[in-house]
Amino acid sequence: MGNSIYLLLSAFVFSAGVALVLTRQNVIAVLIGVELVFNAANINFVYFNALYPERLDGQFFTLVVITIAAAETALALAIILKLYRTYHTTNLDEISNLVEE
């Protein structure tokens, strides 16, 4: 096998996340896709850290990514709630105005 199972899995999760972001119309489904992309990055970080176990950069950057992902999700959901109150929908194609009508 040419590739490590971690790299294959990371590529798969990343592509699935991108597919979710591209094909779904609901904002929360898009957010789930973004979480998958973050996880793919984390798998890569941890895998390459395991190749050089005397260093800890990979694990620390994974912790940073997880923290940023938590902050991002909280902010995104706040914005989604605000959008829902303004537009009464979470369908991305119907949210196209910058100005309230």
Next chain:
Amino acid sequence: MDTGVIHYILAALVVLSVLGILVTRNLLYAAFLLVLTFLGVAGLFVLAQADFVAVTQLMIYIGGVLILLVFGIMLTNRVAGQPILTQLNRTVLGVLFSVALFTSIVYLSQGFHSTEAVVVPHAIQRLGMAILTDYFILFEIVGVVLLVALVGAATIARFKGEGHG
């Protein structure tokens, strides 16, 4: 016990749950399948000698992010008794693009062979020391970013009276 088998079992769990998320249009099913994905990824982290990262993944992703997602789904859908579905568009284009992406990543990442896992003792102790010495600035900055983001989220999401914007 041979850990190779466990690798494959966890990878299969992740792949199957991600495929489920891709196939289903029900948002709640997708959120619950995401639990399985995060669990599988956390298991793989443990097998890659990243125990602390695995526990963090469990606590923050499953305990925090997923709860937030489910709250978001509940708060933005006022229909009771029927499944919460998402519409699709650009399906063919999106799937084609991601398949091409997957193929090219796999092609480009050839040559990285998985080596024999080396168990380094006291990994968590070393990580804790590194966080408070080598990566201290980054650690503090991330903390401040998280605080600012959470305060900003609370500010954006709160109910405002009329006339306050």
